Amino acid sequence: MNHIISVLVENKPGVLARVSSMFARRGFNIHSLAVGPTVDPTLSRMTVVVDGPEMEQIIKQLYKLVNTVKVTEHAPGAAIEREIMLVRISAPAEQRPQIVEAAALFEAKPTDMSGDEIMFEVSGTPDRLRTFLEMMHPYGVIDLVKSGRIALPKSGARRQRAKVAS
Amino acid sequence: MAERLSGAQALIRSLENEGVEVVFGVPGGAILPAYDPILDSPIRHVLARHEQGAGHMASGYAHATGRVGVCIATSGPGATNLITPLQDAHMDSSPVVAITGQVATHAIGNDAFQEAHTWGISMPCTKHNYLVTDGNDIPDVIREAFHLASTGRPGPVLVDLPKNILAAEMDWHRPGQSHLPGYKPSIKGHPLQVRAAMDLISDSERPVIYAGGGIIRADATDELRQFAERVNAPVVTTLMARGAIPDSHELTLGMPGMHGNYTAITSMQRADLLVAIGARFDDRVTGDPGTFAPLAKIIHADVDPAEIGKVRTPDVPIVGDAKAILNQLIAEFDKRGAVAAPRRQWFDTIRAWQAEHPLAYDQDADGPIKQQYVIEEINRLTGGDAIVVAGVGQHQMWASQFWKFERPRTWINSGGLGTMGYAVPAAVGAKAGMPDEIVFAIDGDGCFQMTLQELITAAVEKIPVKIAVMNNTNLGMVRQWQKLFYGERYSAIDLTDHTPDYVKLAEAMGCVGLRAETPAEVAPAIEKALAVDDQPVVVEFKCDPEEMVFPMIPAGGSNDNVVLGPEDLA
Numbered sequence: 001m002n003h004i005i006s007v008l009v010e011n012k013p014g015v016l017a018r019v020s021s022m023f024a025r026r027g028f029n030i031h032s033l034a035v036g037p038t039v040d041p042t043l044s045r046m047t048v049v050v051d052g053p054e055m056e057q058i059i060k061q062l063y064k065l066v067n068t069v070k071v072t073e074h075a076p077g078a079a080i081e082r083e084i085m086l087v088r089i090s091a092p093a094e095q096r097p098q099i100v101e102a103a104a105l106f107e108a109k110p111t112d113m114s115g116d117e118i119m120f121e122v123s124g125t126p127d128r129l130r131t132f133l134e135m136m137h138p139y140g141v142i143d144l145v146k147s148g149r150i151a152l153p154k155s156g157a158r159r160q161r162a163k164v165a166s
Numbered sequence: 167m168a169e170r171l172s173g174a175q176a177l178i179r180s181l182e183n184e185g186v187e188v189v190f191g192v193p194g195g196a197i198l199p200a201y202d203p204i205l206d207s208p209i210r211h212v213l214a215r216h217e218q219g220a221g222h223m224a225s226g227y228a229h230a231t232g233r234v235g236v237c238i239a240t241s242g243p244g245a246t247n248l249i250t251p252l253q254d255a256h257m258d259s260s261p262v263v264a265i266t267g268q269v270a271t272h273a274i275g276n277d278a279f280q281e282a283h284t285w286g287i288s289m290p291c292t293k294h295n296y297l298v299t300d301g302n303d304i305p306d307v308i309r310e311a312f313h314l315a316s317t318g319r320p321g322p323v324l325v326d327l328p329k330n331i332l333a334a335e336m337d338w339h340r341p342g343q344s345h346l347p348g349y350k351p352s353i354k355g356h357p358l359q360v361r362a363a364m365d366l367i368s369d370s371e372r373p374v375i376y377a378g379g380g381i382i383r384a385d386a387t388d389e390l391r392q393f394a395e396r397v398n399a400p401v402v403t404t405l406m407a408r409g410a411i412p413d414s415h416e417l418t419l420g421m422p423g424m425h426g427n428y429t430a431i432t433s434m435q436r437a438d439l440l441v442a443i444g445a446r447f448d449d450r451v452t453g454d455p456g457t458f459a460p461l462a463k464i465i466h467a468d469v470d471p472a473e474i475g476k477v478r479t480p481d482v483p484i485v486g487d488a489k490a491i492l493n494q495l496i497a498e499f500d501k502r503g504a505v506a507a508p509r510r511q512w513f514d515t516i517r518a519w520q521a522e523h524p525l526a527y528d529q530d531a532d533g534p535i536k537q538q539y540v541i542e543e544i545n546r547l548t549g550g551d552a553i554v555v556a557g558v559g560q561h562q563m564w565a566s567q568f569w570k571f572e573r574p575r576t577w578i579n580s581g582g583l584g585t586m587g588y589a590v591p592a593a594v595g596a597k598a599g600m601p602d603e604i605v606f607a608i609d610g611d612g613c614f615q616m617t618l619q620e621l622i623t624a625a626v627e628k629i630p631v632k633i634a635v636m637n638n639t640n641l642g643m644v645r646q647w648q649k650l651f652y653g654e655r656y657s658a659i660d661l662t663d664h665t666p667d668y669v670k671l672a673e674a675m676g677c678v679g680l681r682a683e684t685p686a687e688v689a690p691a692i693e694k695a696l697a698v699d700d701q702p703v704v705v706e707f708k709c710d711p712e713e714m715v716f717p718m719i720p721a722g723g724s725n726d727n728v729v730l731g732p733e734d735l736a
Contacts, residue, residue: 010348014297018289025290060472066294066314069348 002031003055004079004151007046007062008070011037015067019046022065028058032083034148043069047150072153079151084123087133090140092116099139106132117142168337173301174199176336177265177327178207180308183340186236188598189265190214190223194240195280197267199332212598212627217244219591219620221251225260226592229578230553231599232385234315235260240267242280245326246287250585252322253291257582258406259383261320263311264288270330271299284326293321298328301336309341318351319470320383351469355486355494363441363465363482364498370439370463372512373399376422376451379406379581380444380468380488387411387574389492390443396499398506400516402430404445406581409571419516420525423451424719425563428523431717431725433516437462444468444488447477448582449722457724467491523730525567527713534710535685537561537636540692541568544606544634547692552604553578553596557589557613559643561636563715565608587616593631594624604632604696611637611661611668618671624702625676631702632695638709639663646714650735663708672704680705 009015016035023030031049038045050058055073062071074081091099091113099118100110108122122132126149133141171179177200181189188210193201204211214220217239224235239248245266255262269278285297294314296307304327311323367373381390387410394401394417402422403410411418422430434440440462445451452458455477466473466480467488474483484491499506527538541564544552550570556562556579571577578596580588593607614635624631636642641659648656672679678698682691688707695703718729729735 014285017286021289057472057476060474063348064470064472066346066349 001053002049002051004074004081004149005048005050005059005062006072006074006151007048007068008038009044009046009065010067010069011042011044012067015044016046018065018067019048019062022061023050026058026061028052028054032146032148034150047148049149074151074153079153081125081149081151082123083126083129083149084121084147085129085144086111086119086121087136087144088117088119088142089136090116090142091118095139099136102135103132108132168339170335171338172199172203172332173304173327173334173336174332175203176301176304176338177308177332178203178209179338180305180341181209181236182207184234184308184312186234188212188227189236189238190220190227190595190598191238191265192217192220192240192244193238194244194267196241196269196329197238197244197265197327197332199329200238200265200267200327212594212623212629214591214623215619216617217247218250218587219594219617219623221248221262221264222254222585222588222591222617223595223598223620224262224264225251225255225258226555226578226595227599228255228260228262228595229592230575230596230603232575233261233599234312235262235595236265237262238265240280241269241284242282244280245284246282248324249287249291250583252288252324254580254583254585254588255322256291256293258580259320259379260322261315262322263315264292264322264324266324266326267332268297268326268328271328272330274328284324288324291322292324293319295324295326297326298331301331301334304331304336305339305341306344310344310346313344314346314349318349319380352471352486353490355467355484355491357494359482359484360491360494360498363467363484364495364502366439366463366465366482367397367399367441368502368504368507370399371507371509372437373397373439373441373509374419374433374437374462375399375401376404376434376440376442376445377401377407377410378404378443378445381407381410382574384444384469384488385574386444386489386492389489389496391415393492393496396496396506398509399441400433400513402426402434404448404451405566405579407445408566408569408577409574412572413570414572421566423448424453424721425567425715425717427525427567428717428728428730429516429519431719431728432519434459434462435725436515439463439465442466442468442480443492446473452477453719453723453725457726459725523717529685531685533685535682535688535707536713537564537638537707537709538568539685540634540636540688540707540709541565541608543688544608544692545569547689547696548604548606552576552606553600555579555589555593555596555605555607557607557609558584558586559610559613559641560638560646560713560715561608561610561613561642586613589613590617590631590633591620593633594620594629597624597629597631598627607631607633609633609635610642611635611639612641615661615666619675621672621675621677621702621704628700629702630699633702633704635668635704635706636709637663637668637706638711638713640711642711643715645711649714650732651720668704668706677702677704681708682706683708
């Protein structure tokens with residue numbers, strides 16, 4: 001099962017390497033990892049999607065890193081989760097209107113077009129991106145890139161806070 | 167105006183401010199600037215013959231003194247040679263600070279001469295590490311390094327210093343309050359957990375205190391003894407905790423685990439409660455974790471939250487410092503005004519196991535020397551008043567089994583990583599830190615050949631350690647496994663019985679060389695070694711290659727099946 005954790009870390013060189021090295025050496029699987037600044041310039045937030053049942057141990061090992069300030073596991077449904085994807089679809093002239101119409105249902109923005117290809121930018125929940133890809137599959141998905149998931153707890157929603165000592 | 171110092175001067179002054187009295191190191195190109203101000207410093211520099219030796223010396227020093235051990239190496243090969251001792255210190259929670267030179271900042275990443283990505287290589291084998299890119303950071307980084315190494319769960323911290331940063335001037339300042347927003351080790355245990363723990367202890371009929379190396383790291387040995395006496399529970403001391411409670415204490419059961427004694431192992435299997443303090447349910451203790459201590463509820467106290475629940479989910483977890491938690495448990499016990507249960511049946515059972523299955527060996531007066539006999543004789547002739555240092559293998563297990571440890575910090579060995587070659591340099595480090603103690607390394611011939619050149623360091627630096635080389639002419643523990651589990655097909659374990667000549671080798675390195683070939687020669691050789699106090703001594707004991715370490719739990723086996731001798735495996 002996938003779990004989403006937010007890891008607040010000190011914004012220092014090498015912290016991403018420390019986190020990813022820890023995951024690798026402890027044998028934890030990272031599904032996706034996105035990192036960026038926060039409102040506090042001394043801190044960065046990592047959103048990590050991990051596989052596996054050993055969440056307590058993963059959270060404790062994250063806390064063990066000296067640069068880790070806070071770890072929060074998001075309970076299913078308790079956070080707004082988003083991902084952005086760029087995807088290039090094979091679109092010969094005769095199919096193009098169909099493709100653009102379908103993409104509009106997903107608010108996917110055509111961002112680049114050349115010859116018989118269209119690139120869309122689409123964002124949303126992981127489910128939404130998956131459905132979009134399934135729909136585009138018959139036309140031919142040439143290439144794609146995903147940003148990795150980002151998440152913030154819903155306002156007022158109960159955060160499932162990691163019950164471990166920091 | 168701030169005083170202008172070179173980065174190197176700032177480094178040495180920072181080390182002085184940390185109270186460092188000795189550093190173990192090997193110079194080289196990138197670390198050269200740091201070796202100049204060392205000449206003007208009261209800090210003693212011990213020139214190791216290999217950086218691995220310097221690293222183990224720092225860890226031996228730390229184990230023996232409880233203070234942070236410091237080692238220094240240059241960039242590239244100097245730093246990579248430190249990796250084994252760093253991982254060793256990491257596994258055994260030994261407070262060590264390693265200082266490494268690095269190529270100049272502008273050359274980093276260019277495959278410069280003697281460049282290695284030390285920061286990246288050392289990351290997984292340190293508690294934390296630094297690459298300093300601004301000389302003004304040096305005072306704060308060194309302060310943080312010592313703070314991290316010595317607090318919480320201790321461990322090694324590496325500081326990588328590029329040559330141009332060491333050479334350039336910086337503004338000297340005393341380090342400020344360290345800013346580590348993510349580092350807040352717990353000290354006191356949660357009071358509710360302490361109460362819950364005492365409830366379990368009071369209800370328990372067959373408790374065992376499972377004392378780990380954290381007790382010694384936390385200087386909590388008096389507290390352990392008081393706690394055990396208050397609650398009237400027997401104590402097993404793991405390989406890392408030997409000496410945490412005197413072996414002569416009636417509650418002490420000795421070492422559990424793969425080569426533990428029958429009573430220590432079996433008491434845990436039959437216990438209804440384990441009180442684990444500063445221990446981590448290592449596979450060498452638990453055997454097959456699925457069948458380990460099946461009847462026991464678990465109280466697990468540890469300063470590292472990640473150890474709690476890693477192997478076995480406890481009924482009562484307590485995060486905090488072992489000393490603080492033991493004091494809280496003692497206070498809770500006293501507050502309840504209770505009298506400990508006599509637990510007569512439990513102690514009767516334990517005494518019966520002890521009587522039936524003591525640790526034993528046969529020393530035939532005319533036969534080959536048994537390693538166990540040598541250890542008992544050293545123990546007897548020193549009155550037990552020595553720091554014992556071991557390598558890894560059979561001799562290590564026998565030393566842990568047969569030495570009577572009465573004080574903490576008198577047993578230094580490589581537990582977690584199992585680093586062969588640990589004994590000689592660790593003994594040198596221990597003796598450098600505790601010059602008034604007898605430091606007696608008990609080493610195997612295989613281990614000895616890995617790091618013996620550090621005896622040159624010992625001789626030249628006048629650090630008179632004593633090394634007992636248990637020469638069974640084999641990689642003995644490997645041989646034991648090949649004998650028991652590979653149908654006596656011996657592969658790559660023969661070290662020969664004539665090369666090297668250990669006496670000549672010792673003398674060539676500036677040490678006294680002695681040899682005992684028969685049981686009758688053992689005590690006189692030890693006495694001669696003890697009479698020398700101005701030179702290192704190597705005593706070679708020609709030991710029985712056939713002797714095996716028992717009891718034994720075969721790897722991954724259940725602790726219910728203690729193998730007491732080879733006949734049990736037939």
